[in-house]
Each structure stands twice: as structure tokens, then as C-alpha cells.
Amino acid sequence: MIEEKFDAIVIGAGMAGNAAAYTMASRGLNVLQLERGEYPGSKNVQGGILYADMLEKIIPDFREEAPLERHLIEQRFWMMTDRSHTGMQYRSDDFNEEKPNRYTIIRSQFDRWFNKQVQAAGAIVISETTVTELVSDAYGKVIGVRTDRAGGTIFADVVVLAEGVNGLLGARAGLRPTPKPEHVALAVKEMHFLPRETIEARFNLHGDEGVVIEAAGTISKGMTGMGFVYTNKESISVGMGCLVSDFAENDETPYGMLEVFKKHPSIAPLIEGSEVKEYAAHLIPEGGYKTIPELFGDGWVVVGDAAQLNNAIHREGSNLAMTSGRLAGEAIFQVKSRRDPMTKQNLALYKKYLDDSFVMKDLKKYKDMPALLHTQAQNFFLTYPTLVSKAMENFLRVDGTPKIEKEKASVRAFREKRSLTGLFGDAWRLARAWR
């Protein structure tokens, strides 16, 4: 179907693929991007929050045209029991700045826009095309791809695998393993539509200000997981996610848990009367630094979720995807400008760029967190939230009990449930993994 040979083929039009394709095309490389969806964005799912800094490094003036929902001025962290939540929240007028730092976005719409910029930069984008196979030469160097459309191999000097968390091509070619159930979370999400005035009144917002709620506790039934509520302009994204390995060992269904979360007395009033217009599901890489696979080889690099580049602790994924895509694009451009071949040795430049960036530094910082949270799920998601809720109730409920007795009861409850060794052990392990 296509006769010419490209400088680069990018597989996928999500954050990482668009960033890579844009970076290369805008530097004059001859780029082909293939996307299996009806249009770029139609297969892409995220909460979703956009981090401005990482997009500014690619498209500095994106705020003028990109479909952004609300800029975030407030974050609420909720530790939940079945009937209560203990919250910590941060709201600041400083987030109402000329160039806000974080926005909510609707991925299908945002990615469609992002991909239009890729096309304007000169890349050829073909949608409704699933890549079925990577093609290698006799020495194992990747030299092109085959698709489900008529026609043979499409050739390129390098293939950028931006195929997302379910990166079939890389796994089938033996470039990386299929993620293990304990290294991915399954999240389900609904889009709840309400008039914008209603959203602004319920969340205490003016204009395009937005709020994020992230909630953990008994809502995940002792599994490693969390719920979220993101405000968009005229909709609210409500979702719930847990580790796949935990789902496999429990009797809960993902949609059943989402229903329970939506009916929680702290959540229900926020979405009351809304019209649900879509239900989506997606896997999130949760394994962190220790599960990052080989990132480059002869004729290929892998970026974004396909490379497990996700910071589960800070709930950041799309910015790591965008940054890895950009850095892969810059590295390929460098190799190309020197007229060097796209060998493993030369493409190691991508890994060097990534190691020097926040992407690898952040993931390295939290390298022990996934294992800790996954093995201590009962304590972190059931025991502590219940104890904290009880302590808060003790503190606030006025019933004639002397305060000293209430305090003692709260302390006793912690010691009985977790013992002093357990408490200090958890604090120590958490502090070490955080550092």
C-alpha cells in the first residue's frame, strides 16, 4: 500500500505516540503514524489530568487551542470507610495563574486535537489500521511493520512502539514480557453529565476552576486500589481501580465496586441527577521502576504505558508518556542528523535522555512502593482507614465522656489492631519506600 521507506513509523496515537511523532515530524523527519481507532483518540482512556509543563515542552502555546476542561485549583485526598471520609485538601488561589499547571481533559477529544498538530507538523497519519506484526531482518533488526490492510511490509529506519499498556507487538516479538496481574490495575470509569452551574455550585468553583478527589480505604474492600472524581466543564469523571491480581483473588466485580463508590454518602450528592454517557475500562501500569522492560534495541524504541512508565504514587502517567515520546523523538533525530544507523548502540541515547529526566528519577525514588502497598493492602486500605475514622469520630462526637478517656480509647484501638511493632514497622517501611 505504501512504497516509500520512512525515517520512522510510530505505532499508536496516544500521548506517547503523538509526542514522538510531533517531535520527529516538526524536525523534518519523514514520519508515518498508524492508529487502530476510528480516529486518533477513539481508543484512548484516562481519568484524566493533563500536566501543562510536559506538553509546553512539545507545543508551547497549546492553551490557545487545545480542548481543555478545567484548570485544577483544589485537590482532596479522602481516606474512606463505608460511611465516612477523613480528608486532607489543598486549595490555592495561586493555581488561578496565567498559565495553569494542571487541567482535566477528555482524552478522546484531546488526543484528536493533539494528533491534528502532528499532521500539521508533516507526519502522515493513517487511522483504522491495526499493526499486526513487526518485521525484522536476518540479524533481528526491526525494519518495518505489517498491518491488517492489504499490502506488504511498510519499511522504516526505526519503529517507535507507543502501543499502550497492552503492547501486543513488543510482547509477541519477544522485546518485553506481558505485564503480570500484580503489575497492572484495572480501572473502570463513567462520564456523568450535569449543567456546569450545578458542578460549580457543588464543588465550590468559579468559571473554569476544577477539583480532583482521590479516595482510598474500605471502598476497595481490602484490595490495593482507589477511587477518583474529576470535574470537567459539563461532566464529572467517576472511577474506581484495583490491582488485577487482587481482583482475581476476590469476589468483587469492577462495576459492582464502582456502584458502591458512587452510592457512598460522601460521593452520591456530588453526582446526583447526572446523566451517564459512557462507561470505559483501562489497565494502568503499576509495577514501577522494577518492571520497566528493555527500552530500545536494533531498529526500535518503546515509550509510554507500553514501557510501564507510570508513577502510581503520584497518579502520573500521561506526562511520563509524553516526555518519553518526546525524548525518543529527540534521540532519533540526533542519530539521524549524524547520519548514523538506528542500531541498539546508537538508540541508547534515548535511555540516556530518559535517565537524565524526571521520568526515571521519579520512578527510581518510589521503586519499593508498589511491593509495599501490594503486600500490605489489608492494613493500608482497610485497617488504618477504619481506625482513623473511629479516632476522628471520638475526637468530634460530644457525649459527656472525658477527653482523656476518648484519647486513650483511640490509641488503644490502634495498638490492638496493629500492635506497636506493627505500627512502627509500617511507618518505617513506608518512610523507607518513600525516600
Place this chain on the structure above:
Amino acid sequence: MSTQAARVEEKLFQNRYLVDQGKPHIVVQPHTTPSKNLLAMTKICPAGCYEKNASGQVEITPDGCLECGTCRVLCEPQGDIVWNYPRGGYGVLFKFG
């Protein structure tokens, strides 16, 4: 049909799909007794695509599939299923995503 299955069908009803008739992108391999993970899919699949039939085997109807990959992660390495993406343009069509 269980009430939970009814509930998930109601959710899927909101979504847009272009089903590739006669070409399911996920296929369950023939078996007499399902593996633990394959059986678990009747509960974990967020689109409720997996069901146990009267004679105890697990079957899939992937028309409502959300293409999340949960069954791929749990069942593909052991060979319980064959998992592919739908042909280009087919499958779930997210408006919001």
C-alpha cells in the same frame, strides 16, 4: 441473567461499538474444566463478556468488549485464550475515553 450482569449491560448500552461480525478478536481455547483465572474472568471482565455455560465451560461474547486487556494479562500467558486487537476501525468507539 444475574442482576450484576444486567447492571453492566445497562452501562455498555451507553457506549458506541462497531462489531466485526463473525471475527471475534478474543477466542477462548477449547477446554473441559476452566482454569482458575479463566473462571475468574466471569466476574472480573468489566464488560461482562465471559460467561459459564450449562456444562461448565467458560465462553466469551466479545461484542461489548472495552479492550482493557485484563483477560489478556490473566489468561493469555497460560494459553487459556487468544487475544488480539479488533481489526482497524472496529470495536469500541469512545466519544470521551
